[in-house]
Amino acid sequence: MRGVLPGRDFDIYPCEREVLEMTESYGWAGQVLHVDLTDRKISRVPTAQYEPQKFIGGVGLNTKIFWDMGCPKVDALDPANPLIISVGPLTGLPGPFNRAEICGIGAQNYPQAQYTYSGFGGKFPSELKYAGYDGIVVTGKADRPVCISIHDDDVAIIDGQRVWGLDIFETQKTLMADDPQATVLTIGPAGENLSPMAVVATETGSTAGQGGFGAVMGSKNLKAITVRGTGTVRIARPDKFLALIEGSKAKGSWTEGGFQRFGRTPLCGGDVEKQLTEKHRKKFAGPYGCPFQCMGFYDVPGIGKGASMCASWWYGWFSQDPEAAWEGQLLAQKLGINHFELLGLMAVVADTLMEGVLTPDDWEEAGLPSIPEVVGGAATDHDFLVKLLHGIADGTGLFSEGVARTLDSIAGMAEDKEAFHRIRGIRYPSWGYTNHYYGWLGLCLHVATDTRDAGNSSDGYLSFNRDGEHEIPLSQLGDHFKVPYGLSTFAHAEGNENESNYEGIETQTVWVQHNQCLKNSLPICNFASLPNSYFHPPEMDIRILESMAFSAVTGVNMDVEELWKTGERIWNLRRAVMMMQENRTREKDTYADAFFDRPWLDIQHGDFMEMAHIDRKKFEALKDRFYRLRGWDIKTGWPTRNKLEELDLKEVADELEKADKLPPL
Amino acid sequence: MWLNSHKDHSGESCGASIMGEKYMKRTLSLSGFISFDAKMCTGCGTCELMCSLYHQGVGGPALARVRVERDPFNADFSIHSCAHCKEPGCYAACPLQDKALCICEETGARFINEEECTGCAECIDACPFEPSHIKLNEERQVAFKCDLCRGRESGPICVEYCPVGILTFIPASERC
Numbered sequence: 001m002r003g004v005l006p007g008r009d010f011d012i013y014p015c016e017r018e019v020l021e022m023t024e025s026y027g028w029a030g031q032v033l034h035v036d037l038t039d040r041k042i043s044r045v046p047t048a049q050y051e052p053q054k055f056i057g058g059v060g061l062n063t064k065i066f067w068d069m070g071c072p073k074v075d076a077l078d079p080a081n082p083l084i085i086s087v088g089p090l091t092g093l094p095g096p097f098n099r100a101e102i103c104g105i106g107a108q109n110y111p112q113a114q115y116t117y118s119g120f121g122g123k124f125p126s127e128l129k130y131a132g133y134d135g136i137v138v139t140g141k142a143d144r145p146v147c148i149s150i151h152d153d154d155v156a157i158i159d160g161q162r163v164w165g166l167d168i169f170e171t172q173k174t175l176m177a178d179d180p181q182a183t184v185l186t187i188g189p190a191g192e193n194l195s196p197m198a199v200v201a202t203e204t205g206s207t208a209g210q211g212g213f214g215a216v217m218g219s220k221n222l223k224a225i226t227v228r229g230t231g232t233v234r235i236a237r238p239d240k241f242l243a244l245i246e247g248s249k250a251k252g253s254w255t256e257g258g259f260q261r262f263g264r265t266p267l268c269g270g271d272v273e274k275q276l277t278e279k280h281r282k283k284f285a286g287p288y289g290c291p292f293q294c295m296g297f298y299d300v301p302g303i304g305k306g307a308s309m310c311a312s313w314w315y316g317w318f319s320q321d322p323e324a325a326w327e328g329q330l331l332a333q334k335l336g337i338n339h340f341e342l343l344g345l346m347a348v349v350a351d352t353l354m355e356g357v358l359t360p361d362d363w364e365e366a367g368l369p370s371i372p373e374v375v376g377g378a379a380t381d382h383d384f385l386v387k388l389l390h391g392i393a394d395g396t397g398l399f400s401e402g403v404a405r406t407l408d409s410i411a412g413m414a415e416d417k418e419a420f421h422r423i424r425g426i427r428y429p430s431w432g433y434t435n436h437y438y439g440w441l442g443l444c445l446h447v448a449t450d451t452r453d454a455g456n457s458s459d460g461y462l463s464f465n466r467d468g469e470h471e472i473p474l475s476q477l478g479d480h481f482k483v484p485y486g487l488s489t490f491a492h493a494e495g496n497e498n499e500s501n502y503e504g505i506e507t508q509t510v511w512v513q514h515n516q517c518l519k520n521s522l523p524i525c526n527f528a529s530l531p532n533s534y535f536h537p538p539e540m541d542i543r544i545l546e547s548m549a550f551s552a553v554t555g556v557n558m559d560v561e562e563l564w565k566t567g568e569r570i571w572n573l574r575r576a577v578m579m580m581q582e583n584r585t586r587e588k589d590t591y592a593d594a595f596f597d598r599p600w601l602d603i604q605h606g607d608f609m610e611m612a613h614i615d616r617k618k619f620e621a622l623k624d625r626f627y628r629l630r631g632w633d634i635k636t637g638w639p640t641r642n643k644l645e646e647l648d649l650k651e652v653a654d655e656l657e658k659a660d661k662l663p664p665l
Numbered sequence: 666m667w668l669n670s671h672k673d674h675s676g677e678s679c680g681a682s683i684m685g686e687k688y689m690k691r692t693l694s695l696s697g698f699i700s701f702d703a704k705m706c707t708g709c710g711t712c713e714l715m716c717s718l719y720h721q722g723v724g725g726p727a728l729a730r731v732r733v734e735r736d737p738f739n740a741d742f743s744i745h746s747c748a749h750c751k752e753p754g755c756y757a758a759c760p761l762q763d764k765a766l767c768i769c770e771e772t773g774a775r776f777i778n779e780e781e782c783t784g785c786a787e788c789i790d791a792c793p794f795e796p797s798h799i800k801l802n803e804e805r806q807v808a809f810k811c812d813l814c815r816g817r818e819s820g821p822i823c824v825e826y827c828p829v830g831i832l833t834f835i836p837a838s839e840r841c
Contacts, residue, residue: 094714232725
């Protein structure tokens with residue numbers, strides 16, 4: 001099949017897989033670095049050992065590595081928890097491909113230790129490729145604070161004491177003084193003090209926020225990783241790759257789009273957005289190599305400067321004081337605290353106060369700093385932020401253990417236990433992560449079958465369902481990708497003029513989950529991999545772009561079907577990891593009761609609030625259809641041998657069988 | 666601390682004057698060059714990556730002919746691109762002048778014919794800028810530099826692909 005744009009031919013590769021000689025040398029750098037901090041041992045493993053043609057990179061590669069290590073059943077802060085950071089074959093090239101994914105057992109996960117994932121940008125991902133690595137695996141624990149220094153082939157474990165205690169910006173500047181062209185990935189004090197709210201970050205605003213991986217690094221006494229790479233990424237068919245970029249540009253899809261509309265100004269809106277954009281935004285910002293540059297870089301005299309977007313504006317949703325919003329962003333970023341968790345924290349506090357379940361005095365008794373005016377107290381924003389954030393970072397304050405754990409530890413304070421439990425359930429429904437768009441049924445099903453919140457892929461659902469996300473009619477997207485779309489995919493409460501339709505939702509979830517696996521593995525930016533991205537049917541859409549980019553760069557020809565199957569394979573391997581590492585079964589594929597037993601207010605549905613209500617029976621029937629569609633056993637929620645072998649995962653089926661986790665034929 | 670100062674960007678004073686006019690065989694046509702506006706540069710390096718992709722078929726600043734200096738903490742970035750000097754020291758220094766280091770008759774671009782280049786690196790040393798705007802390709806042992814994308818219909822690829830439009834091609838006629 002050949003697609004044609006005016007003045008440009010696109011080859012859509014034929015269906016038979018034409019596998020070249022191992023193509024690590026194209027796209028992939030060819031080696032994965034292993035560092036054991038206990039034994040102080042550095043080794044290299046050929047990427048080929050992890051079958052990159054089957055698992056690609058990023059989350060796919062990380063998960064394969066974790067599987068090969070035997071899916072350690074340990075807590076997040078155990079030295080045996082591997083911290084795995086990978087990039088993909090497209091990283092280091094021009095385009096929205098310059099992200100790394102961190103995987104391992106996440107410190108944020110609660111109540112159970114689970115394998116999860118979080119991504120970050122900046123220059124570190126591409127620099128790692130230029131240095132010659134597709135990934136880094138860190139195991140063990142150093143006997144004192146250390147850093148890992150990577151300069152091409154020269155890798156060393158070096159002293160980290162001199163930067164231990166420094167904030168995220170100062171750590172990088174100190175280490176970069178030795179090598180101004182290096183780039184640094186680091187934790188802040190929150191990670192050093194093992195907070196489940198601790199992030200891993202680089203530059204001023206590129207952050208792996210979810211997962212609590214900052215605490216994982218801190219538990220290993222690993223403060224930072226510095227990288228300098230002088231190599232380049234080889235491309236099998238540079239002419240085709242260039243043609244793909246040129247074609248996208250000609251269609252207006254290369255530098256316009258992404259998250260520019262929402263990311264270049266404060267997402268919290270209002271006076272914060274107006275003042276920060278008009279007076280303090282210096283320029284745009286974004287990861288190295290990315291044509292979208294969706295962030296803003298702000299400089300507020302007396303407070304400081306940095307890049308910001310999205311949930312970084314957490315405090316701005318509560319206080320419309322621009323300086324307070326900026327202080328909340330910057331201080332949390334420097335201390336290395338998860339902005340999205342902070343958003344959830346404020347929401348929970350506000351909910352309990354608004355409903356009278358807890359009073360400001362109750363919260364102070366629990367250890368929260370005096371409540372700021374914006375949520376009904378008397379304290380200034382500045383005082384509240386300084387005390388709250390430093391308390392989280394140094395481990396002495398309320399919430400330093402993460403919001404979900406903290407809520408459970410103070411539950412006894414509430415007189416109305418049922419109301420408290422409901423608020424806790426709605427705000428922190430599953431796995432220890434904040435609620436994010438749970439009203440949308442496809443997303444609900446996704447989160448129920450994942451190991452963190454849906455923030456990593458919520459935009460996929462919104463793009464199919466919510467008017468105003470983009471300019472393409474939802475029906476056109478839904479029909480093109482053959483999934484349900486629009487308002488009927490929301491869990492409307494009884495009495496709403498709109499009806500919810502649970503039928504077919506499973507196809508939307510499966511689509512987004514496979515799309516997510518690919519965008520986390522190639523990798524490609526979340527905002528550039530949405531169903532509406534590069535949408536010029538019939539010759540171009542996100543799946544075609546990904547298969548063409550992957551094929552041109554690596555020389556491994558994969559058509560759309562083959563690449564999509566790769567996404568399915570990665571999701572199934574993730575499921576196998578869930579089963580081995582956390583004993584995942586159908587019963588666990590759910591979330592807080594509060595969503596099922598009564599209507600609840602979803603404040604994130606479009607521009608208005610709406611009551612939502614998920615019908616439990618219909619949800620369980622949806623799960624039946626989901627498992628069936630996936631080729632999984634309905635009773636257990638486990639992939640069948642047939643499905644695993646179809647995905648070239650026979651070895652995985654064999655291991656699951658040995659562990660009595662394979663459904664009977 | 667974060668930025669190396671760079672010298673006169675107009676290319677007025679350079680090695681040719683130091684080496685003496687005897688090395689200049691003729692009056693050279695002027696060339697255009699690429700200018701940048703630091704105010705909005707985001708340091709994304711698209712210029713580096715599109716350059717290395719187009720000219721070398723790889724991705725990476727090491728094989729780019731343009732260089733981005735980055736200070737992400739202050740969002741101060743600067744683009745270092747060959748000035749196509751009026752009196753190019755690289756051209757004067759090249760022992761295979763007009764075979765390796767050449768002047769494009771059509772555009773005036775100072776370019777390297779890599780097939781003739783022996784990798785002696787005299788041009789690299791002669792460049793008055795620090796670091797040199799000319800690099801050595803270690804694998805192939807040839808020097809390479811910006812040639813303003815000679816032969817490319819829409820001109821310099823870095824200018825075309827800059828996501829924030831801060832690169833501008835200044836034609837010879839507008840050079841002061």
